[in-house]
Amino acid sequence: MTAISEGETVLALDLGGTKLLIGEVDGEGRILSSKRYPSGPLTQRQAVDLIYASLDDYLETTDLIGREPAAMGVGLVGLVEAAAGRWLMIDPGRKEEIPLAGLLEQRYGYPCRIENDVKAVALAEQRFGSCKEVEDFIYINIGTGIAAGIVAGGRLLRGWQNDSGEVGHMTVDYTGNTPCVCGRFGCAEAIASGGGMDRRLRLLGQRYPDSPLLTLAAKGFVPAEQLFAQAEAGDPLAAKIVTDAADAAAELILNLVRVSNPELVVLGGGVADSAWMRRELPKRLKLPVMESVRRGLTFTTLNPASAGLIGAAAVALKG
């Protein structure tokens, strides 16, 4: 890992589906300043242009608190070849090999590293979060989608294509008929993610014609917090969707524990971090397999609004 000296900072960039966050972070993972720029469903080229324009603005309008930043780190959606600094794709429909780390180094003059956003948060858990003393852990992000960063023997599992951790596409209900975007049925992401729950609302809706959720669904995407709230209020359609989601998430966790024998499982992401999941998931994990996880299941202590930014800082500091 890169050690930075007292007073030095790094520049961190977290590109998400709706926003680009840019911030200055110190060696302890504290955000000294940050600024938010709107993003959207962009191609990779458009995203690079957004990063340039936003970073130019940030450096022009924000006084750096440290001396010159020691490095720059970027967390990105999709597939990232971290060692070569190449951003390979957002999804199969948006696929272009971009040497982003090199481009940013040339333009701004700071050493730059890039990483997949979920893997970046796993590195932040390792450096600043719940996993500082832990060699073997799994960070699972349950938000709009599902993915994980698996750390074994202190090293982040990558795979030859850097495509490890796409655990949302592990089947957890092979007898069910919930289709997934990947072409299989019963994937964890199709049942337990925010995107999956919204799709299930539409799939199951005709069986529950009186549910007020159908009016909401007709207007657009229904976020998971609405489903949790309606389930608490007694709506049977919402209750079915969120109960299945907790069951599916629990099966996924139990399966993953069998893969890498972690000491600790850390959950993050907007869906996992809900009061519903915090209450319901642990109940479903009281099984012998979890006894091997000696530090148990925990919810991330990183602030969900800035976990991606801290992740990008951890990438910069990884060196």
Ligand SMILES: [Zn+2]
């Ligand atoms: Zn799938």
